[in-house]
Amino acid sequence: MDWDKLRIFHAVAEAGSLTHAGDALHLSQSAVSRQVRALEEGLGTTLFHRHARGLILTEQGEMLFDATKAMNRKLDTTAARIRDSEEHVFxxxxxxxxxxxxxxxxxxxxxxxxxxxxxxxxxxxxxxxxxxxxxxxxxxxxxxxxxxxxxxxxxxxxxIRMRLYASPEYAERTGLPQKVEDLAGHRLICQNPTTPQVQAGAVLAQALLSRHSPSTLLVNSYFGVLQGVLSHVGVGILPNYMEHEMPHLVRVLPDVESTEVxxxxxxxxxxxxxxxxxxxxxxxxxxxxxxxxxxxxx
The missing domain is CATH 3.40.190.10 (Periplasmic binding protein-like II)
Structure with missing residues (x-):
């Protein structure tokens, strides 16, 4: 199978247009069209449906496009490995x-x-x-x-483990819970247990949310949880590597933590x-x- 024709086919399939593919390849639209037509004739099948709005791959075209995408990934990997040297990382x-x-x-x-x-x-x-x-x-x-x-x-x-933290300002202003039952008097900041996250964090959040705190803040990322803690909104569930990133954070209820992750x-x-x-x-x-x-x- 002609590599040059495959390269042109791949560009057309990505662009959805003979004109745009020609621009990317620095070829005329007619030259691109001839190469695609020759590939279709060689394979004995139609690779594109022609519409006024552009080109749409046929089922056979989708199969060939999957193959050329895999070829491109492999070529990119090989080229990167060739370019890499012992002295230079780029x-x-x-x-x-x-x-x-x-x-x-x-x-x-x-x-x-x-x-x-x-x-x-x-x-x-x-x-x-x-x-x-x-x-x-x-x-x-x-x-x-x-x-x-x-x-x-x-x-x-x-x-890592998920643990409870608060800001020094929050601790000074509100005081900190001394036992798990005291969390009911504090706003808990955490991810919703139903959102994608580490399972251990979801289990801990679910257990603490079941304490029926009158007010909570649910955020769909630990970055958002951290911002809530730093803004003194309440007590947050965060990964314990935050102790190294922000040593001023106050650990809350040291006996409460998730299983290892x-x-x-x-x-x-x-x-x-x-x-x-x-x-x-x-x-x-x-x-x-x-x-x-x-x-x-x-």
Whole structure:
């Protein structure tokens, strides 16, 4: 099968238009049309439905487009690996993690990573949905549970727990609960147990919400919970790595916490030799170890 025709087909399928594909490829519309028609004749099938509003893939076209997308991903990976060198780390790295860990722990540390590798381009995807690493939705993932996908290299970074915190101002103004039953007199800030989050956090939130606090603030991310705590709105459920990020936070009810939540870093086997992935992995491990040392010393 002609690689050049496949490249042109892929551009047309992405653009949905012969004209737009031609602009991207620096070819005339007629040249693009001839190549697509020749590919259809060679395959003995129709790849596009022609409409006044543009081109729509046929069922056979969708099958071929899936194949060319996979080819492009593989070529991009190979090109990145070829470009990587032992001395120079550069290019794009797609990293995915949860909104809470990404905003509260990872992003505040990225300035140090960029100082070390100024030509690195990070595309940070913050969401609770688990992206498909083998299908290259992301290059590296930091997740709050061990990945179940096959063909991944994984490394446990640390274990975290969800705990209760308040601001010093809130503690001074309102006082703090001395036992769990006292929480009924305080506004609880947490994620709704039904929203996507670590299971241990949802279980703890559900247990504390059942105490029938007269007022609550439910936020769909731990970043929002933190802002509520820092604004003295009430007592919030936050991951315990916040103790290192914001040591002025006041721990509330030290005996109340979730079960352990493992934090894993993972990436596809095919990126084992990528300098960008190795640089990011090593940086995160260094920061985790520094955090643990600070915790042991305090």
């Amino acid at each position: 290019g794009e790295l797609k990293v995915t993690t949860t909104t809470g860990f990404g905003t509260l722990w990872l992003v505040p540390r990225l300035a140090k990573l960029y100082e070390r590798y100024p030509d690195l381009k990070i595309d940070l995807l913050l969401e609770e949905r688990v992206l498909d690493l083998p299908m290259r939705e992301a290059d590296v993932a930091i997740r709050m549970k061990e990945p179940s996908q096959a063909d991944l290299i994984r490394r446990r970074l640390l274990n 493992p934090v894993f870093l993972a990436f596809p086997e095919e990126l084992r030799s990528s300098r960008r992935v190795a640089a990011f992995r090593d940086f995160v491990l260094e920061e985790i170890q520094a955090m643990k040392r600070n915790s042991d010393e305090s």
